[in-house]
Amino acid sequence: MISLIHGRRKLALALLILSVILITVILVSGYASMNKAMETDFSRKNQAPSLKYPFGTDWLGRDMFSRTLAGLSLSIRIGIVTAAFSSVVALILGALSAILGKAVDSFITWLIDLIMGVPHILLLILISFACGKGFWGLVTGIIFTHWMSLARVLRGEIMQLKQSGYVQVAQKLGVGRLQILTRHMLPHLFPQFIVGLVLLFPHAILHEASITFLGFGLPPEQPAIGIILSESMRYLVTGSWWLAVFPGILLVMVVVMFDYIGNTLRMLLDPSTYHE
Amino acid sequence: MKTGMKKSITFLAKNLIRLVLLLLCASILAFLLVSLSPVDPLQVNVGQAALGSLSREQIKKLETYWGVNDPPVKRYLAWAKDFIRGDMGVSLLYRQDVSSVIGQKLAHSLLLMGSAWLISGIVGFSLGIIAGANRGSFIDRIIRGYALLTASTPAFWIALLFLLIFAVWFRIFPIGLSVPIGVEEGFITLTDRLRHAILPAAVLSITGISNIVLHTREKMIDVMESEYVLFALARGENKRSVVFRHGLRNVLIPAITLQFASIGEIFGGSVLVEQVFSYPGLGQAAVSAGLGGDIPLLMGITVISTAIVFTGNFTANLLYGIIDPRIRRGAEK
Amino acid sequence: MDKTPVLEVCNLSVSFTQYARGLRKRNLQVISDLSVKLYGNEIVAVAGASGSGKSLLAHAILGILPYNARMEGNIYYQGEPLTHERIEQLRGKEISLIPQNVSYLDPLMKTGKQVRNGINDRTAREKTRAILSHFGLDPEIENLYPFELSGGMARRVLISTAVMAESKVIIADEPTPGLHMSAAKQVMKHFREFANKGAAVLLITHDLELAVEVADRVVVFYGGLTIEEAKSSDFQDVSRLRHPYTKALWHAMPKNGFRAAEGINPYVNAKLTGCNFVNICSSAREQCSGYIPYRKMNGGFVRCIREARNDT
Numbered sequence: 001m002i003s004l005i006h007g008r009r010k011l012a013l014a015l016l017i018l019s020v021i022l023i024t025v026i027l028v029s030g031y032a033s034m035n036k037a038m039e040t041d042f043s044r045k046n047q048a049p050s051l052k053y054p055f056g057t058d059w060l061g062r063d064m065f066s067r068t069l070a071g072l073s074l075s076i077r078i079g080i081v082t083a084a085f086s087s088v089v090a091l092i093l094g095a096l097s098a099i100l101g102k103a104v105d106s107f108i109t110w111l112i113d114l115i116m117g118v119p120h121i122l123l124l125i126l127i128s129f130a131c132g133k134g135f136w137g138l139v140t141g142i143i144f145t146h147w148m149s150l151a152r153v154l155r156g157e158i159m160q161l162k163q164s165g166y167v168q169v170a171q172k173l174g175v176g177r178l179q180i181l182t183r184h185m186l187p188h189l190f191p192q193f194i195v196g197l198v199l200l201f202p203h204a205i206l207h208e209a210s211i212t213f214l215g216f217g218l219p220p221e222q223p224a225i226g227i228i229l230s231e232s233m234r235y236l237v238t239g240s241w242w243l244a245v246f247p248g249i250l251l252v253m254v255v256v257m258f259d260y261i262g263n264t265l266r267m268l269l270d271p272s273t274y275h276e
Numbered sequence: 277m278k279t280g281m282k283k284s285i286t287f288l289a290k291n292l293i294r295l296v297l298l299l300l301c302a303s304i305l306a307f308l309l310v311s312l313s314p315v316d317p318l319q320v321n322v323g324q325a326a327l328g329s330l331s332r333e334q335i336k337k338l339e340t341y342w343g344v345n346d347p348p349v350k351r352y353l354a355w356a357k358d359f360i361r362g363d364m365g366v367s368l369l370y371r372q373d374v375s376s377v378i379g380q381k382l383a384h385s386l387l388l389m390g391s392a393w394l395i396s397g398i399v400g401f402s403l404g405i406i407a408g409a410n411r412g413s414f415i416d417r418i419i420r421g422y423a424l425l426t427a428s429t430p431a432f433w434i435a436l437l438f439l440l441i442f443a444v445w446f447r448i449f450p451i452g453l454s455v456p457i458g459v460e461e462g463f464i465t466l467t468d469r470l471r472h473a474i475l476p477a478a479v480l481s482i483t484g485i486s487n488i489v490l491h492t493r494e495k496m497i498d499v500m501e502s503e504y505v506l507f508a509l510a511r512g513e514n515k516r517s518v519v520f521r522h523g524l525r526n527v528l529i530p531a532i533t534l535q536f537a538s539i540g541e542i543f544g545g546s547v548l549v550e551q552v553f554s555y556p557g558l559g560q561a562a563v564s565a566g567l568g569g570d571i572p573l574l575m576g577i578t579v580i581s582t583a584i585v586f587t588g589n590f591t592a593n594l595l596y597g598i599i600d601p602r603i604r605r606g607a608e609k
Numbered sequence: 610m611d612k613t614p615v616l617e618v619c620n621l622s623v624s625f626t627q628y629a630r631g632l633r634k635r636n637l638q639v640i641s642d643l644s645v646k647l648y649g650n651e652i653v654a655v656a657g658a659s660g661s662g663k664s665l666l667a668h669a670i671l672g673i674l675p676y677n678a679r680m681e682g683n684i685y686y687q688g689e690p691l692t693h694e695r696i697e698q699l700r701g702k703e704i705s706l707i708p709q710n711v712s713y714l715d716p717l718m719k720t721g722k723q724v725r726n727g728i729n730d731r732t733a734r735e736k737t738r739a740i741l742s743h744f745g746l747d748p749e750i751e752n753l754y755p756f757e758l759s760g761g762m763a764r765r766v767l768i769s770t771a772v773m774a775e776s777k778v779i780i781a782d783e784p785t786p787g788l789h790m791s792a793a794k795q796v797m798k799h800f801r802e803f804a805n806k807g808a809a810v811l812l813i814t815h816d817l818e819l820a821v822e823v824a825d826r827v828v829v830f831y832g833g834l835t836i837e838e839a840k841s842s843d844f845q846d847v848s849r850l851r852h853p854y855t856k857a858l859w860h861a862m863p864k865n866g867f868r869a870a871e872g873i874n875p876y877v878n879a880k881l882t883g884c885n886f887v888n889i890c891s892s893a894r895e896q897c898s899g900y901i902p903y904r905k906m907n908g909g910f911v912r913c914i915r916e917a918r919n920d921t
Contacts, residue, residue, distance in 0.1 A: 009634075118302050118582050121544040121559075125566040126574065130309035133567075206430050210548055213432050214563050229433060233552065236440050244440065248433040255428040412676075501675075507713040510671045511726055511770065512701025521727065525717050601717060601754050 009268070016264045019257040023076065026254065030073020036063065037070035037223045046235075049242050056242035059235055068247045071225040072254055074218075079205035079258075082142040086204070087197040090147035091189075094154030098162065099177055105155075112148045120145060124207065128216040138217035142204050150196040154189060161185050191269035199262035202255040209251060225251050287597070291590050298586055299579055303356065306578040310571050311348040355575060365572030369564060374576040377561065382580070385557035387473055388550070389542050392480035396542070397535045399481070400488030405527065407489065408496020409519045419489060427486035431545045435479045435552035442475055449475045476546075476553045483545045484538060488531075495530045499523050529600050536592035540585040613688045614646035615809040616670070616704075616778050621682035623665050623674065639665055641833050643682070644903060644910075647778065647809040652800055654812040654820035654841075657830030663813045664709075667780045670811075671706055672696040686778070701726065705776035709783045711763040714755040721751025724769050740769045744799075761792075768799050779803050780811045785819060797823040817858055826909075829855050832885030835903060838910040851911035854886045884913070 041061035049056040055064035097108040115123065124141040131137030161167055161184075170180050211217045212226025220227055225247055232243035358365060364374035407419040426434075442449045450472050499505060500523065508518050547559030554560070558577060565573040597603045623640040639662035647653055657663045668674050670684055672693050684691040686699065696704070714723055724741070725733045738748055744765040750758070758766060764784065771779050781800060785793040797819065804810050804825075814820055820827045821844040829837040829852065836852045843849040847859045860868040883898035884890070890897070892915050903912045 009628075114298065114301050114305065117298050117586060118305070118578065119540050119543045119585055121547045122562055122578055122581055125562060126306055126309045126578065129566050129569070129574070130312040132314045202428060206428075209430050210432060213430075213548070214551060215567055229436065233436065233439075236436065237444055239444075241440055241444075244433070244436045248429075248436065251433070252425070252429045256425070259424065259428055503708070503713045504715045506668075506673055507706065507708050508715070509673050510700055510706040510708075511774075512697075512699075513727070514697075517727070522715050522718070526715070529717075602756050605754065605757065 012264050012267065016261055019261050023254065023257055026069060026250075027073050027076050030069035030071070030076075033066040034070050034073075034223075036066040038062065038221075046240060048240075049246075055246040056240070058232075058240070058243055064242060064246060067223045067228060068225070068250055070223045071228050071247065072250055074222065075205050075208055075225050075251070076254065078139065078142075078208050079201050082139055082208070083146070083197060083200035083204045085143045086146040086200055087150060087193065089143065090150035090196070091154055091193060093147065094151040095158055095181060097151070098155045098158035099181065108151075108155075112151065115145065116148055120207075121210070124211050125214070125216060128211060133216050135218055138208060138211055141211065142207055146200055146203060146207075150193075150200070153192060153196065157189055157192060158185055161188060195262060195266040195270060198258065198265055201258040201262070205251075205255055205258070287594075291593075295583065295586050295590070299583060302582045303359075303575060303579050304352070306575055307348070307352045307355070310574060311351075313569070355572070359575075359579070364576040367565075367570055367573040367576075369568050369570040369573065374572050377573060378558065378576050378580055381556060381558045381561045384473075384555065385546060385550075385559065387469070388476050388480060388555065388557055389539075389546050391473070391477045392484055392546075393535075393539065393542055395477070395481040396484030396488055396538070400485040401492050401531055401535075403485070404489045404492025404531075405496055405519070405523065408493040408527075409500060409515070409523060411497055411500065416493075420493070423486040423489040423493075426482060427490070429483075430548070431479065431483040432548040432552055434482055435476070435549045438475050438479050439552060472553075472555070476549045476555050479549050479552075480542060480545050483549075484542050487541060488534060488538060491534050492527060492531055495527045496523060499526045502526075529596060532595050532599070533592045536588040536595075539588035543581055543585065612648065614685075615649050615687060616647040616811070617685040618643060618645050618666070618670065619683045619685070620644055621666070621669060621684070622680070623662070623669055624679050625675075626677050626679070639833055640669070642903065643830075643835050645811075645828050645835070645838065647811055649777070649807050649809050650804055651826070652804050652810040652812055652824040653826045653828065654814060654824035655828045655830055655835075656814055656817045656820040659815045662833060663815075663830055664782050667706055667782045667811075667813055670696075670780060671700050671704065673700075702774055703776050704778040705771040705774045705780070707767050707771050707779060707781040707784055709786055711755045711758060711767070713767070714763075716755055718754075719751065720753050720755060720758065720766055723755075724751070724766060724773055726770070726773065736773065737769075740772050741766075743772075744769060764796060768796075771803070776808060778809050778811070780813070782813050783815065784812070785814065785816065790819065790822075793819050794822065818862055829858070834885070834912060835910070836884075836886070836912045840909065843909065849907070851906050851909060852886075852913050853890045853892060853915075857889075 039062060043061065044053070044057050045059055045061040047053055047057045053063055053065060055068055057063055058067070093108050097105045123145055127141035127144065128137035131140055158181075167180055167184055170184060208217065209224075209226040209229070212224045213230045214226075215230070217226060218224045220231070228247050229244055232240070232247075235243055355365060362375070364378070366372070367374045367377045370377045403419050403423075407416045410416050500518075505518055505522055508522055509515075513521070543559070546557060547562060549555070550557045550560040551563055558581065561573065562577045562581075564570070565577065621640055621643040622638065625637045625639060627635045627637055643666065645653065645655070655663055655666060665674065665678075669680050670691070674680060686695070686704070689695070691699075700706075714720070721737055721741075722729070725737050737751065741748065741750060746762060746765055746769075750762065750766070755763065768784075779800070784800070785796050788796070793816065800810050800812065800823065812820065812824055817827070817829075821841045824841050827839055827841055827844070828835050829839070831854050837850070837855045839850060839855065844859065847856055847865070850856050850859055860866055884893075884901055887893045887897045894914075896914050901912050901914055903910055
């Protein structure tokens with residue numbers, strides 16, 4: 001057997017690192033320009049994109065470039081946190097479902113079917129409404145509506161692992177269930193967990209933007225991408241196209257990059273599930 | 277009774293029970309969530325300033341109207357009892373029966389979602405087949421790239437772009453609503469309705485395509501790598517024949533499941549798209565209900581939309597059982 | 610025999626590229642330096658352990674190797690090179706494959722239609738009915754779907770597809786999986802019919818006993834390499850066999866003592882050069898790790914550097 005570091009894979013890894021760097025840049029610079037993003041200055045309002053203001057300015061004279069960066073940074077942060085929590089919920093519920101026996105398994109499976117049976121956005125609206133339509137409603141909503149597929153996958157994996165030789169031996173030796181899970185199974189679940197986690201980011205970000213756009217998430221003072229885009233609607237008719245186009249393009253770029261990172265990780269860590 | 281018929285009736289009955297249980301649980305979940313809400317409907321819909329100028333009796337009347345003071349279980353049971361009899365309550369925002377509000381909006385939504393469902397299904401299926409049959413080729417990469425791009429783009433932004441390009445810059449299509457403003461009911465033609473639905477439908481189709489393309493492509497690849505395709509090639513069939521004689525038929529069955537399962541996603545997309553185009557469908561009603569605390573309407577929409585999604589999946593299972601000879605003939609044994 | 614072989618495979622090698630974890634790419638050499646000649650009116654068996662890659666020989670000849678496979682060597686049909694364009698024209702007609710099991714049939718198409726391979730005119734229909742009844746299958750079979758066929762019916766249907774084509778070369782890939790001898794011999798009768806009518810039959814199997822019983826010549830496949838080609842009559846006397854591995858196989862046959870040799874079958878090419886049997890062979894010497902040519906010996910072929918002696 002010949003081992004080669006294949007050219008194409010090297011390229012993929014390089015692009016992955018580049019994406020991570022870009023995202024970090026956006027994250028940090030957006031956070032840093034929070035204040036600049038909120039500065040209003042009526043003398044420069046409604047300006048089309050120029051060298052000084054590459055994304056133009058809005059009706060309050062705010063620089064759209066820093067606004068967009070700040071908004072993206074916010075979305076990325078929320079996306080990462082909610083995806084992380086959601087994955088942990090998926091791991092816990094998936095594991096419990098696979099280990100604690102038929103009753104628990106049936107209950108959790110029924111819960112998954114129920115949550116997946118109600119249209120996603122509607123559920124997000126309901127949860128947001130339940131939490132008072134603010135930031136916490138947004139976060140809770142996203143966390144509790146994204147864990148299901150990953151939970152199913154992990155549950156399947158753990159059930160398969162349960163049948164494997166070394167697990168059965170450990171059980172016979174009297175090792176506790178929790179120990180078996182953490183010491184023997186988790187290392188095997190790791191690749192799928194990480195890939196699942198990273199692939200949740202783009203979904204979380206898109207849903208956060210959507211819900212905020214509808215008016216259910218962050219308050220209008222925050223420069224969230226959803227807010228930026230929903231407010232831009234009024235001014236599109238009067239010709240300020242830059243208010244919607246640039247923030248959207250950058251949002252798509254960020255989502256595509258996260259997607260790319262997730263899929264490349266899958267290719268590298270778990271080649272059997274990767275369909276080229 | 278023939279075994280086949282008996283099995284069909286059992287199948288239908290089982291699914292009916294599943295539907296009822298699902299709707300029950302969904303409504304309980306929804307009700308639980310709305311009861312938890314700290315949102316004061318009075319604040320939202322009447323406004324702080326107005327509240328300040330109302331007398332205590334008037335506030336009390338409003339509170340009873342918005343159902344603020346009853347305990348939750350009592351309220352749920354009352355709601356459920358009425359719902360079963362067909363009375364979905366009265367919409368607090370629209371001041372009409374929830375059933376008639378939903379009825380009107382459902383009609384608009386069906387036009388929108390229906391056309392988007394058809395278009396995204398047909399186009400998505402075709403693109404998926406082409407991509408899967410020509411795996412690795414240039415056209416496959418383009419189709420895949422397009423699907424990935426669309427999947428990464430929020431539906432409401434595509435809607436904004438379309439609004440910008442077609443309604444503001446080129447003025448081909450109207451900016452919003454479902455009918456021309458200021459025109460009397462009797463004078464609204466079918467063409468008017470269609471014109472107003474075109475942009476939202478186009479946007480919804482575009483967003484719905486990506487999932488269908490990617491999944492159809494995967495299924496097509498599975499088929500092209502199957503043993504029976506290998507044997508077909510070994511028997512001298514050329515690729516085109518393989519795709520049409522074996523590929524289409526074998527992908528069709530999972531594709532149908534996919535297509536009906538995408539109904540839920542289309543509904544989600546419609547919520548966003550209707551908002552941008554101010555199209556008066558069910559999605560836009562859900563948003564208004566959520567923002568305004570219109571609980572009866574929210575409950576009604578939850579139940580109806582969950583039922584629609586369930587029906588979609590159920591239809592997929594039904595068709596599967598009819599089309600796939602392995603299930604159809606297997607069942608008769 | 611001085612006539613031209615109907616099918617000649619020369620120095621065939623098949624390898625795969627596989628992606629492993631991380632950035633590694635592996636190259637798996639599944640078949641190395643396989644040569645065999647097929648003449649009309651005879652059955653040649655290629656016998657090797659299950660999973661050793663023998664099926665790929667069939668796929669290589671028919672031009673249906675997967676996209677990540679690389680093929681080297683030459684194949685000649687009726688004396689002319691079998692280019693990819695040529696095999697695309699000939700497969701299913703002059704050169705046919707009989708696959709292992711029913712999963713090689715389209716699950717959503719009726720059996721009759723599949724046997725006819727898309728030609729639905731009157732002659733084809735009548736021919737199908739005739740062939741199926743020759744195999745003892747009722748006309749109702751034509752309306753069944755593959756999943757409704759029993760194992761035996763499926764086997765006969767698969768063989769019928771080759772009969773429909775009236776091919777000159779028939780490649781049977783593991784036609785008797787898991788069958789015991791008497792049932793297998795029934796199946797093999799059909800292949801003898803093919804050969805008697807003039808076709809060249811290439812039988813790929815893991816069942817050496819069956820190969821010896823039914824074929825005219827046997828090629829032994831071990832570790833990705835052909836290590837011996839013998840007439841089936843050579844197997845009546847172990848001293849006529851040429852390679853130590855073949856002798857070990859002979860001893861392992863139930864009627865010859867059922868003695869197992871040590872070791873396990875190597876997974877594809879565990880070694881890139883040299884003989885894979887070297888760890889177990891009692892006559893192994895230093896040169897066995899180098900390149901060993903496939904050479905003529907006593908009317909057959911062998912890949913071994915021992916002198917032709919009556920050992921073991």
